[in-house]
Amino acid sequence: xxxxxxxxxxxxxxxxxxxxxxxxxxxxxxxxxxxxxxxxxxxxxxxxxxxxxxxxxxxxxxxxxxxxxxxxxxxxxxxxxxxxxxxxxxxxxxxxxxx
Numbered sequence: 001x002x003x004x005x006x007x008x009x010x011x012x013x014x015x016x017x018x019x020x021x022x023x024x025x026x027x028x029x030x031x032x033x034x035x036x037x038x039x040x041x042x043x044x045x046x047x048x049x050x051x052x053x054x055x056x057x058x059x060x061x062x063x064x065x066x067x068x069x070x071x072x073x074x075x076x077x078x079x080x081x082x083x084x085x086x087x088x089x090x091x092x093x094x095x096x097x098x099x
Contacts (some may be wrong), residue, residue, distance in 0.1 A: 018093035021086055025079065033098040040071045042098035049095055060084070067092035 011073065022028055030038035040048075048053035062070070064087045066078035 018089055019098070021091070022098075023092055025082060025086070025090075027090065030076075038074060040075060042094045046095050046097045055090065055095055056091050059095060060087045063087045063090055 022031075031040070031042060033042050035041050036044070045059070049059060053057070062076065063079055064082060064084070066076045068075035082090075
């Protein structure tokens with residue numbers, strides 16, 4: 001029983017940490033997990049990149065460099081102060097459907 005509880009906590013911790021990372025970096029000002037705000041929902045982003053072998057790399061690049069035209073006219077600003085590790089962690093979390 002203790003091992004099961006510990007495993008559940010360890011599995012849940014990264015998702016919680018990445019939500020905190022998204023909050024810390026103001027990602028949630030434009031994005032939500034399950035609905036469009038200024039930008040697409042994280043679930044919609046996950047669907048768009050589903051099945052792509054380069055999904056983590058592409059999304060990490062979009063987070064760091066910003067972009068426009070993928071989701072409409074409103075551009076996503078670059079996040080140059082975000083570390084490569086944090087950008088990758090956010091990308092992986094978003095691609096999981098922000099779970």
